[in-house]
Amino acid sequence: xxxxxxxxxxxxxxxxxxxxxxxxxxxxxxxxxxxxxxxxxxxxxxxxxxxxxxxxxxxxxxxxxxxxxxxxxxxxxxxxxxxxxxxxxxxxxxxxxxxxxxxxxxxxxxxxxxxxxxxxxxxxxxxxxxxxxxxxxxxxxxxxxxxxxxxxxxxxxxxxxxxxxxxxxxxxxxxxxxxxxxxxxxxxxxxxxxxxxxxxxxxxxxxxxxxxxxxxxxxxxxxxxxxxxxxxxxxxxxxxxxxxxxxxxxxxxxxxxxxxxxxxxxxxxxxxxxxxxxxxxxxxxxxxxxxxxxxxxxxxxxxxxxxxxxxxxxxxxxxxxxxxxxxxxxxxxxxxxxxxxxxxxxxxxxxxxxxxxxxxxxxxxxxxxxxxxxxxxxxxxxxxxxxxxxxxxxxxxxxxxxxxxxxxxxxxxxxxxxxxxxxxxxxxxxxxxxxxxxxxxxxxxxxxxxxxxxxxxxxx
Amino acid sequence: xxxxxxxxxxxxxxxxxxxxxxxxxxxxxxxxxxxxxxxxxxxxxxxxxxxxxxxxxxxxxxxxxxxxxxxxxxxxxxxxxxxxxxxxxxxxxxxxxxxxxxxxxxxxxxxxxxxxxxxxxxxxxxxxxxxxxxxxxxxxxxxxxxxxxxxxxxxxxxxxxxxxxxxxxxxxxxxxxxxxxxxxxxxxxxxxxxxxxxxxxxxxxxxxxxxxxxxxxxxxxxxxxxxxxxxxxxxxxxxxxxxxxxxxxxxxxxxxxxxxxxxxxxxxxxxxxxxxxxxxxxxxxxxxxxxxxxxxxxxxxxxxxxxxxxxxxxxxxxxxxxxxxxxxxxxxxxxxxxxxxxxxxxxxxxxxxxxxxxxxxxxxxxxxxxxxxxxxxxxxxxxxxxxxxxxxxxxxxxxxxxxxxxxxxxxxxxxxxxxxxxxxx
Numbered sequence: 001x002x003x004x005x006x007x008x009x010x011x012x013x014x015x016x017x018x019x020x021x022x023x024x025x026x027x028x029x030x031x032x033x034x035x036x037x038x039x040x041x042x043x044x045x046x047x048x049x050x051x052x053x054x055x056x057x058x059x060x061x062x063x064x065x066x067x068x069x070x071x072x073x074x075x076x077x078x079x080x081x082x083x084x085x086x087x088x089x090x091x092x093x094x095x096x097x098x099x100x101x102x103x104x105x106x107x108x109x110x111x112x113x114x115x116x117x118x119x120x121x122x123x124x125x126x127x128x129x130x131x132x133x134x135x136x137x138x139x140x141x142x143x144x145x146x147x148x149x150x151x152x153x154x155x156x157x158x159x160x161x162x163x164x165x166x167x168x169x170x171x172x173x174x175x176x177x178x179x180x181x182x183x184x185x186x187x188x189x190x191x192x193x194x195x196x197x198x199x200x201x202x203x204x205x206x207x208x209x210x211x212x213x214x215x216x217x218x219x220x221x222x223x224x225x226x227x228x229x230x231x232x233x234x235x236x237x238x239x240x241x242x243x244x245x246x247x248x249x250x251x252x253x254x255x256x257x258x259x260x261x262x263x264x265x266x267x268x269x270x271x272x273x274x275x276x277x278x279x280x281x282x283x284x285x286x287x288x289x290x291x292x293x294x295x296x297x298x299x300x301x302x303x304x305x306x307x308x309x310x311x312x313x314x315x316x317x318x319x320x321x322x323x324x325x326x327x328x329x330x331x332x333x334x335x336x337x338x339x340x341x342x343x344x345x346x347x348x349x350x351x352x353x354x355x356x357x358x359x360x361x362x363x364x365x366x367x368x369x370x371x372x373x374x375x376x377x378x379x380x381x382x383x384x385x386x387x388x389x390x391x392x393x394x395x396x397x398x399x400x401x402x403x404x405x406x407x408x409x410x411x412x413x414x415x416x417x418x419x420x421x422x423x424x425x426x427x428x429x430x431x432x433x434x435x436x437x438x439x440x441x442x443x444x445x446x447x448x449x450x451x452x453x454x455x456x457x458x459x460x
Numbered sequence: 461x462x463x464x465x466x467x468x469x470x471x472x473x474x475x476x477x478x479x480x481x482x483x484x485x486x487x488x489x490x491x492x493x494x495x496x497x498x499x500x501x502x503x504x505x506x507x508x509x510x511x512x513x514x515x516x517x518x519x520x521x522x523x524x525x526x527x528x529x530x531x532x533x534x535x536x537x538x539x540x541x542x543x544x545x546x547x548x549x550x551x552x553x554x555x556x557x558x559x560x561x562x563x564x565x566x567x568x569x570x571x572x573x574x575x576x577x578x579x580x581x582x583x584x585x586x587x588x589x590x591x592x593x594x595x596x597x598x599x600x601x602x603x604x605x606x607x608x609x610x611x612x613x614x615x616x617x618x619x620x621x622x623x624x625x626x627x628x629x630x631x632x633x634x635x636x637x638x639x640x641x642x643x644x645x646x647x648x649x650x651x652x653x654x655x656x657x658x659x660x661x662x663x664x665x666x667x668x669x670x671x672x673x674x675x676x677x678x679x680x681x682x683x684x685x686x687x688x689x690x691x692x693x694x695x696x697x698x699x700x701x702x703x704x705x706x707x708x709x710x711x712x713x714x715x716x717x718x719x720x721x722x723x724x725x726x727x728x729x730x731x732x733x734x735x736x737x738x739x740x741x742x743x744x745x746x747x748x749x750x751x752x753x754x755x756x757x758x759x760x761x762x763x764x765x766x767x768x769x770x771x772x773x774x775x776x777x778x779x780x781x782x783x784x785x786x787x788x789x790x791x792x793x794x795x796x797x798x799x800x801x802x803x804x805x806x807x808x809x810x811x812x813x814x815x816x817x818x819x820x821x822x823x824x825x826x827x828x829x830x831x832x833x834x835x836x837x838x839x840x841x842x843x844x845x846x847x848x849x850x851x852x853x854x855x856x857x858x859x860x861x862x863x864x865x866x867x868x869x870x871x872x873x874x875x876x877x878x879x880x881x882x883x884x885x
Contacts, residue, residue: 003758010761013768020775027779028555064552075544077551122547135619135786201787 033124036081037062040097047089064124067112071249076112076121078129085113111252116149117141137199141241144234145204151242152198153252168239171232176364176371180223180431183243187368188431191223197240207237222427224372224381224391264330269342271317280336283343287314294332302328360448363441369394372428377452386416386426395452406449407442483754493755495680497688500759502751509584509692512766513577518676519770520570525669527563535615537661539654542617543788550785557782562774564783567609569774571803574605575858582833582854585842586690592834594682597675599830604672606803611664613801614657622789625660626652628800631811634819651791693843796874805868806861812876826857 041060048054065079084090084097085108091099100108106116114121119140123129131140141149147162159165178187181194202210209216211233214223228236268274276287283289294302304310305324306317319327330338364370364377372391374380379393397406413432418425433442474485487498504510534553535545549556578598581587587595614625629647633639648655683689753759800808810818837850844851873879 003761006761006765007757010765010768013765013772017768017772017775020772020779024558024775024779025555028558066552120547122544122551124551128551137787 031124032126033064033080034062036096037083040081040083043093043097067109069110069112069115071251072112072115073246074112074114074121076114077124078113078119078121079108080124081126082113114138115152115252117146118149132203135201137201139201139203142204145238145241148198148238148241151239152244152246153248155253164235164238165242168235168242171235172239174365174370175226176368178366179368179371180428181368184245186436188433188436190428190431194240194243196245197243199244199246202240204237204241207240208233211236224383224428226381260326261329261333264326264328265334265338265342267319267323267327268330268334269345272346274339274342274346276314279334279339282336282339290331290334291336294328299328302331356444356447357451358448360444360446360451363437363444364448367433367437367441369445377449381428383416383426383428385419385423386428387419389419391416391428394449395454397449398453403446403450406446410437410442410445477756480754483756486756495677495684496755496759497684498755499752500688500755501691502753502758503692504689505753505758505762506692510689511576511580512763513573513580515763515766516770517570517573517577519767520566520573520774521672521676523771523774524563524566524570527559527566528665528669530559531563532665537615537657539617539657539789542615542657546616546618546785558778561781561783562778563612565777565781566774567612568802571605571609574602578602578830579854579858583844583851584690584693585844585847587834587837588690588840588842589834589838591682591686591690594679594686595834596831597679597682599827601672601675601679602830603827604668604675608664608668608672609803610801611660611668614652614660615664616785617657617789618784619786619789619793619795620784622652622791623795623798624801625656627798627808628804631800631804631807631819634811634815635824636820639820652789653791690842797872797876799868799872802865802869806864809864809868809872812872 037060041057045054045057048057064077065083066075066077067079068075079085082096084093085100085103088099090097091101093099112121113119117140118138119131120129120133120136120138127133147159147164150159150162151165154162154165177183177194180190181187181192182189183193184195206217210218211226211228213225214221215225273290274283276284278284278289280291281289303324305327306314306319310316364373369377372381372383373394374391377394379390381391382389383391401409409430411432411434414430416426416429437445474489475482477483477486484498487493487496531549534549534556536542546560549560551557581595581598610625610628613628614621629643629652632646633643635642644650646656646659647653648659799805807819807823810822812818839847841847867878870881871878873883
């Protein structure tokens with residue numbers, strides 16, 4: 001190549017590289033969120049009557065907007081495009097500028113967006129923010145499961161506006177999930193820990209399919225097919241999507257302690273207020289009747305309930321301020337019907353033996369024995385290649401074992417004997433409960449199991 | 461006007477580059493250019509001789525330093541922030557994604573180019589006397605390049621980074637005695653965590669780049685001291701006995717070190733000095749001497765073209781090809797399979813057959829072999845056609861490495877089982 005051509009090539013390449021540099025800067029200068037902001041300010045300017053203000057809107061600085069939420073460990077940039085979220089006058093405009101109705105008290109400045117909706121708050125591109133994209137921790141929740149995220153802060157109690165949550169929790173409490181799964185430090189370890197399931201990038205579809213047939217998504221899953229109904233499948237999926245171990249600041253977790261009357265009622269019962277007080281004449285006459293106390297006394301005075309020297313003759317209770325407020329809310333609406341109900345709950349109606357069995361029944365529910373041993377410990381859960389092919393029923397326990405033997409099995413666990421030694425071991429086994437159940441729990445469970453022995457078989 | 465002219469002169473301090481003297485002064489009077497000879501042999505221009513791979517490696521290093529420093533302004537090396545800073549770079553920082561892409565692809569490219577450069581040097585026999593030491597420095601630079609890339613791999617703190625470093629350091633720990641202790645020192649503990657992140661960060665941003673810069677300087681300096689680039693074997697009269705000092709070859713002719721002195725006497729002195737240097741440095745024995753050319757503009761244009769092509773390709777890659785960023789590092793969730801960075805996948809593949817032989821013995825032998833090659837292969841023969849055995853062995857070992865890397869990258873699935881790359885996981 002002649003020297004002349006080399007020089008020309010050098011010049012051409014210089015120009016090309018310069019062009020590429022300009023192109024790269026142009027690419028960086030035209031992020032996809034800018035057209036959205038332009039459209040939004042044009043829209044806002046059109047709605048503005050005043051000319052000067054309209055012009056100012058049109059010339060608005062385009063910039064990334066973000067909500068810093070250290071308490072939720074996140075930064076949400078959603079409002080870079082969703083600019084009308086907080087503006088009630090924009091209720092009718094099309095997305096992404098529409099006003100978010102019914103948001104109170106979850107104002108976006110305090111809560112951001114992704115704590116409820118999921119998605120990638122840091123992203124400023126449509127696809128990266130909403131998904132589906134690979135490798136993100138919190139997929140955006142579809143509308144029917146959106147309220148699952150309420151459970152991430154509202155760990156207990158009824159959630160106004162999300163009745164599904166309580167229904168889902170009831171199912172989980174009664175189907176024995178904790179017999180195999182761990183959840184926030186409770187439960188056993190045959191199955192995976194579910195405490196952070198909402199952040200395991202599993203889609204709702206995956207979870208639904210998993211409950212329909214666990215082995216269709218995880219071929220090696222030991223989870224039995226529980227034949228859940230569609231309603232149960234949805235409830236369980238809903239529940240799992242509410243589980244996260246992400247630490248939230250106290251501000252967000254104080255939510256369940258909002259002073260509701262229902263909570264006050266529970267506290268009223270727990271603190272046994274009824275043993276000294278009465279409501280509309282129902283209860284004890286030791287202390288004053290509390291009916292109408294909220295009219296007689298100031299809120300300020302009432303909030304000091306339980307303080308030392310609050311009232312002569314009343315013992316000291318250490319209520320947190322919110323707790324006291326919950327009690328007050330209950331007292332404002334309490335009737336003698338409530339008082340009667342509380343009194344009834346308080347007095348044990350069962351004879352001592354039955355009380356122990358009943359406690360045992362609750363324990364089998366709470367710790368998930370019923371997950372494998374069946375409702376009423378009737379057995380029936382398939383367990384391929386174990387003798388009998390099923391997890392054993394426990395109603396005949398008293399015939400075959402002593403109480404001590406059973407307690408030992410519960411503590412140490414047990415591998416089921418094989419039907420065919422050549423085949424793979426059965427997926428389910430009795431795990432160790434030593435570290436999970438207290439001795440009293442085991443005693444209760446055994447008492448319950450012994451009570452299940454059918455009467456007529458006792459003859460032989 | 462006079463003031464401006466004075467400023468310009470104080471900066472330029474040379475004659476016009478239209479003159480011979482100016483061409484020489486341009487190189488010799490510049491701190492940045494004087495490591496370059498003022499004149500070079502035309503045979504070095506031939507693209508198919510060097511492919512400018514050494515230059516490209518150096519250019520990539522410069523690009524990596526520039527983009528790396530830019531990234532340092534935004535990156536905080538703690539597990540709490542590292543990943544979020546990656547996302548900020550991607551979504552909020554002006555040119556952030558572009559800079560990170562260029563840094564990432566530049567790092568990969570540098571490894572490939574450095575290896576190709578080494579292969580070129582081996583192929584043309586340029587490691588032979590007197591350039592043995594420079595070959596050893598080159599091997600050290602190759603290892604440094606790998607280490608730089610490896611330490612940088614952890615910094616995004618995503619699953620890819622975390623597990624690649626976990627696996628990569630675990631492979632290193634197979635070394636008896638040294639391995640486990642070395643891993644502990646490198647990670648600042650037994651697992652990859654905050655301590656490992658800050659160690660890798662300091663190594664990646666301070667220690668290793670400094671060392672690399674020093675060795676690069678040494679590498680260039682040795683090229684000059686060893687008599688410039690090795691001449692292409694075809695231009696070399698291999699079987700003629702050398703006659704030191706009799707053939708004045710202008711490899712570097714410093715001109716007029718004292719502006720006050722007369723040109724003639726100064727040049728005469730300079731030539732004498734140059735000759736002394738040349739004979740001492742075993743100047744290349746060219747068949748033809750008429751092909752000596754000024755570095756300006758002949759060499760500089762070509763080197764500039766190499767830079768522009770490198771830079772342009774990096775820009776295009778950075779604009780259209782995004783650096784991977786997986787989900788946040790999660791020590792509790794092991795991906796299956798966990799893979800080391802691609803350039804160590806050949807070793808990981810060997811480890812899957814035998815931890816000790818594949819993970820320790822084979823890599824150690826390879827490095828030792830590279831280091832001793834110039835001292836064992838002392839025949840004064842450089843033409844590839846006369847070194848068939850050596851080239852075959854070197855090529856086969858390199859190819860075997862490539863094949864293992866390809867297998868490890870594309871054909872290994874869950875549980876390190878052989879899979880087809882197109883079979884969905």
